[in-house]
Amino acid sequence: MKLKRGISLLLAILCVIALVSCSPSDSSNQTTTTTQGYTQPAQTGATVSGISVINNIDYTLYIPSSYRAGEEIPLLMALHGGGQGTMGDAGENRNFFADYTGLNKCAEKYGFIIVYPRQSTKNHSYGYDYWNWYIQQAKDAREPKALHDIVSEVKKNYTIDDANVYICGLSAGAAMAQIVAVNYPSTFAGCCSVAGIPFKAGSIYEVNEIQNSGPTIDNEHLAIRIYDAMGTGRKISKMLVVTGTADTRVHPRNSLATAQTWAMVMKNIDKSVDDTLKEETLTGIDGVEYKKSIHAEMGGEEICTLYEVIGMEHNWPGSNKGISISISNGKDLGYTGGINLNEVMCEFFGLNK
Secondary structure, eight states, X not given: OHHHHHHHHHHHHHHTTTTOOOXXXXXXXXXXXXEOSOOOOSSSSEEEOSXXXXXXXXXXXXXXXXXXXXXXXXXXXXXXXXXXSSSTTSTTOTXXXXXXXXXXXXXXXXXXXXXXXXXXXXGSTTOOOOOOTTTOOSTTSHHHHHHHHHHHHHHHHXXXXXXXXXXXXXXXXXXXHHHHHXXXXXXXXXXXXXXXXXXXXXXXXXXXXXXXXXXXXXHHHHHHHHHHHHGGGXXXXXXXXXXXXXXXXXXXXXXXXHHHHHHHHHHHHOTTOBOOOEEEEEXXXXXXXXXXXXXXXXXXXXXXXXXXXXXXXXXXXTOOTTSOBXXXXXOBSEEOSBOOXXXXXXXXXXXXX
């Protein structure tokens, strides 16, 4: 039996190298912080690079020109997908994810800071830059804690509105964004998961199955896992979920399960949450249709919504075409049809106010 489980684990990991990779032992819960000349920028409206390293994870900041020290401003943490940090599609371009998504334009337009953590190849025995979403899901695990500590560090150096801190991510970054949002509900007011995988969707032995077919755990038990992990700090928080119906890298069932279970958890936290499902299919940018499903509302405000872009693959909708061609399959990572996710996310979180 042990031999079979070992073989299953090996096959699962090999089959999902496009999204995840093996990591070193996670026996230590210690987070190491190394500050490297961390200073506020000489000018705003610009990206600040390489200012600090926490548990081998460094990060850049985009500071909008409207920022003034002493005046509170929202914060968005954005987690890149696999191969988009220090290697693969990103190469040596540390601003790859920002350039590809175009998020900085929204930060400048609406006035909020973005922090872009960059996973290190040092955190993986095979030298990949994928977030360890499938093994580091506990609150005190190294990567979730490191990402939370980065937010704390940014708050020490910039005037951040504590009530308006959000996290988003793509692919493996989306899975990790959910982990961070679940474990630190007091810090994050909302999460945006793009082509992600639900929190604790199954065991490490089922990674390949989850990625290709969806969670191996039913929604009721997924919701229990989320509710329990939130702990005493649990509260109503927003969840925006986005997927492409033609995504063959992360099955769209994962996004549907994320929306369904999040609505269940929010209803359990506050019975006044309206979990009546509201669905509509609309025609969006470039004539591309998308389905919008509101899974939970509170006081007439959306708190859990799923967007399914018809025909989109593993992409960030509304992103810039021509910025990068994926070295893994030769496809353009940019996608313009359906929705402009940046604008949708800013409206959903209220960052455009």
